[in-house]
Amino acid sequence: MKKTVLIMIFSILINNMIFSASSSLYEQDFSVKVIVPSTESKLVTSPQPFEKELTSVELTKKMGNGINLGNTLEAFRGYNQSTKRNASSYETLWGQPEAQPRHFEGFARAGFKSVRIPIAWTNMMDYEHGNFTIESEMLDRVEEVVNMALDAGLYVIINDHWDGGWWGLFGSADKSHREMAVKMYKSMWLQIANRFKHYSDKLIFEGGNEEHGDGFNLETVFSNKKKGILTENQKYDCANQVNQCFVDVIRSTGSNNQYRFLLIPGFNTDIDKTSHQSRFVMPKDSATNKLMISVHYYTPSDYCILSEDASWAKVKMNWGSDNEKKVMATNFEKMKEFVDKGYGVVIGEYGVALTKNYKKKDGTVEWLSCVLENCDKFNYCPMLWDCSSLFSRTGRVGFKEPDVAAIYINRD
Numbered sequence: 001m002k003k004t005v006l007i008m009i010f011s012i013l014i015n016n017m018i019f020s021a022s023s024s025l026y027e028q029d030f031s032v033k034v035i036v037p038s039t040e041s042k043l044v045t046s047p048q049p050f051e052k053e054l055t056s057v058e059l060t061k062k063m064g065n066g067i068n069l070g071n072t073l074e075a076f077r078g079y080n081q082s083t084k085r086n087a088s089s090y091e092t093l094w095g096q097p098e099a100q101p102r103h104f105e106g107f108a109r110a111g112f113k114s115v116r117i118p119i120a121w122t123n124m125m126d127y128e129h130g131n132f133t134i135e136s137e138m139l140d141r142v143e144e145v146v147n148m149a150l151d152a153g154l155y156v157i158i159n160d161h162w163d164g165g166w167w168g169l170f171g172s173a174d175k176s177h178r179e180m181a182v183k184m185y186k187s188m189w190l191q192i193a194n195r196f197k198h199y200s201d202k203l204i205f206e207g208g209n210e211e212h213g214d215g216f217n218l219e220t221v222f223s224n225k226k227k228g229i230l231t232e233n234q235k236y237d238c239a240n241q242v243n244q245c246f247v248d249v250i251r252s253t254g255s256n257n258q259y260r261f262l263l264i265p266g267f268n269t270d271i272d273k274t275s276h277q278s279r280f281v282m283p284k285d286s287a288t289n290k291l292m293i294s295v296h297y298y299t300p301s302d303y304c305i306l307s308e309d310a311s312w313a314k315v316k317m318n319w320g321s322d323n324e325k326k327v328m329a330t331n332f333e334k335m336k337e338f339v340d341k342g343y344g345v346v347i348g349e350y351g352v353a354l355t356k357n358y359k360k361k362d363g364t365v366e367w368l369s370c371v372l373e374n375c376d377k378f379n380y381c382p383m384l385w386d387c388s389s390l391f392s393r394t395g396r397v398g399f400k401e402p403d404v405a406a407i408y409i410n411r412d
Helices: 002-015 056-063 089-091 102-107 137-149 163-171 177-194 233-253 324-334 336-340 364-378 402-410
Strands: 066-068 114-117 155-158 203-206 262-265 291-297 344-351 382-384
Touching: 056 137, 056 344, 056 382, 066 344, 089 137, 089 163, 102 137, 102 382, 114 382, 137 155, 137 177, 163 233, 177 203, 177 233, 177 402, 233 262, 262 344, 324 364, 336 344, 344 364, 364 382, 364 402
Parallel strands: 066 114, 066 382, 114 155, 155 203, 203 262, 262 291, 291 344, 344 382
Antiparallel strands: none
């Protein structure tokens, strides 16, 4: 009996190990089958026109300058909170107004040609209790918002954005949690893909936000305040497998999703950890020239991210020296390797935080202009991160200050 108990304990321990500490592989089965309810659109029931010969590099030119609908549809409900509220009510949780047609019309008037709509799908998915079905009201609301943007003439990117950090399940020491992550990710994207399968090439799917990397080790609602256990190499391998899963799931749903443009998150969406990096591998695709790569740009971080001093750095209040401009140009050039290989590059987020008194920092206009100039030079699509700080979505919709507005309205 004692021997049997020891064998059982040993088996459980082995079952919950991902791999040895020296392994660079993320050993999880992504081939698991999932069953999801029918989620097809009642608004778009047959394939819309789609430029099948258009390449992802050509698409980035058509997308022009973009902006994020920040802190709105990705505002998270909180763990174990209700998934049964009115779908649009979640959009105000982080201080932004509900998405409205006039917001997207304002983006278009300001010179933007594309919009990124971050989304927290688990606001109406009770995954904490093992239910991976997205409530139909959530899909309906996202579709409504997507159509607001399309009606304004914008290209649209939708993703799953932080979403309470459920992504940490991928790096859990518990095998059942890793299995849950795979099933949840596949279920989520099957439902999203089926809802939008007939939409035109003006709708782009993005496989995540900044989670593909360190986000796999985030604490989760299930982890008892413990972080994941993946090594750096294992996080890279996991990112590669998640990205491949994303492409395969979308392509499997047919209609226009056979050749929809797909935006692949770089590792941590970090330029240095994504470019010239043998550990990061773009997924294989049955479609030709339809993949894009996303990275974010907040450099220098003490200038772009901080509004006041923090434990890790003192806030930097100005930017614009020749050396600082040179550093930016060097950073942007690193992503050129992807364009050379036929992948469109999207700078999915960039921006400069306001001061603690809600004022622009010295050099903000110059920093923004330099980002756009580098994107023009290398043929990237930049997406400004904004949460009504520079661009107001309450009262009069538009840029608050004319010097910032001039950067965008004067660009093609």
